[in-house]
Amino acid sequence: MSQFDPKSDQEFNAAALGKVAVLMGGDSSEREVSLMSGGGVLQALRARGVDAHAFDPAHASLSDLKTHGYTRCFIALHGRHGEDGTVQGALELLGIPYTGSGVMASSIAMDKIMTKRIWRFEGLPTPDWRLVASSAETAQAFQELGAPMIVKPSREGSTIGLTKVTSLGQCEQAYRLAAQHDPEVLCEQFIDGDETTCPVLGQGADATALPVIRIVAPEGNYDYQNKYFTDVTQYHCPSGLPEAEERAIQRLVERAYRTLGCRGWARADIMVRASDRQPFLLEINTSPGMTGHSLVPMSARAAGTSYEELCLRILASASLDALQNTADTALGGA
Numbered sequence: 001m002s003q004f005d006p007k008s009d010q011e012f013n014a015a016a017l018g019k020v021a022v023l024m025g026g027d028s029s030e031r032e033v034s035l036m037s038g039g040g041v042l043q044a045l046r047a048r049g050v051d052a053h054a055f056d057p058a059h060a061s062l063s064d065l066k067t068h069g070y071t072r073c074f075i076a077l078h079g080r081h082g083e084d085g086t087v088q089g090a091l092e093l094l095g096i097p098y099t100g101s102g103v104m105a106s107s108i109a110m111d112k113i114m115t116k117r118i119w120r121f122e123g124l125p126t127p128d129w130r131l132v133a134s135s136a137e138t139a140q141a142f143q144e145l146g147a148p149m150i151v152k153p154s155r156e157g158s159t160i161g162l163t164k165v166t167s168l169g170q171c172e173q174a175y176r177l178a179a180q181h182d183p184e185v186l187c188e189q190f191i192d193g194d195e196t197t198c199p200v201l202g203q204g205a206d207a208t209a210l211p212v213i214r215i216v217a218p219e220g221n222y223d224y225q226n227k228y229f230t231d232v233t234q235y236h237c238p239s240g241l242p243e244a245e246e247r248a249i250q251r252l253v254e255r256a257y258r259t260l261g262c263r264g265w266a267r268a269d270i271m272v273r274a275s276d277r278q279p280f281l282l283e284i285n286t287s288p289g290m291t292g293h294s295l296v297p298m299s300a301r302a303a304g305t306s307y308e309e310l311c312l313r314i315l316a317s318a319s320l321d322a323l324q325n326t327a328d329t330a331l332g333g334a
């Protein structure tokens with residue numbers, strides 16, 4: 001595992017970054033959080049001299065990005081049409097570099113079931129799960145996975161539509177709630193232990209994990225409200241975990257990130273099982289939150305990088321799949 005090296009914002013020439021669109025809002029269920037993330041990013045970039053402008057795809061056509069001369073995009077969209085490969089594909093066609101992962105990695109990471117299948121195939125630890133299509137199948141999954149069990153939409157974020165099921169009688173309601181958001185519903189074995197998250201910056205061999213954050217939510221309920229709109233959840237960074245455990249989590253997260261082909265930045269969620277201290281990957285977010293409650297900025301600060309410096313660093317990493325493919329071909333001598 002490589003050591004994270006904070007970069008000074010002086011290394012980035014604001015003028016060279018060109019005219020920047022901060023994509024925020026959108027039409028997903030996470031629109032409200034996206035507007036908060038985008039507002040923070042916009043303010044930070046402008047404070048460092050970047051010619052940055054707010055751009056809401058819900059109110060303007062993406063083709064306007066080309067018309068109005070934008071040279072790169074900072075994606076602060078969350079959820080569907082923001083981090084699922086959709087907007088990334090549109091920006092590929094427009095030829096405008098963007099922050100975060102490319103089309104394939106974004107679409108895979110947004111799909112929790114596909115992500116878990118790949119991680120499992122690669123031998124990375126992730127809780128056991130079932131894909132269900134009815135409340136009856138949810139009840140069957142509960143019998144197989146045991147209590148408690150997590151039921152959630154496969155392609156949503158911010159714990160939207162999630163239920164922690166502790167009895168068979170809760171299965172029908174849990175399934176119906178998740179299915180309101182996605183026809184693919186994931187039932188997942190609950191891991192009892194420490195809830196942690198760990199960001200990654202970079203690409204390929206240079207991808208480096210930041211400090212781990214340990215999350216302590218009221219009664220273990222780290223839901224949408226406690227994530228963004230209350231101050232009762234405790235975030236420990238430094239995590240307070242033994243150094244060997246922290247480094248094991250960081251190594252696991254870097255492997256998970258590279259396995260999916262992520263680039264730029266992301267944040268993985270991990271549970272550390274209390275019984276044997278085994279870490280389990282839950283999911284990876286390729287367009288993490290950047291609000292006042294968000295965790296990537298918190299981890300970056302612990303590593304010596306300010307919010308503004310973090311925004312600059314992410315923006316400077318903006319790229320296109322087409323450019324990545326060209327570079328890979330050149331390196332391969334093809």
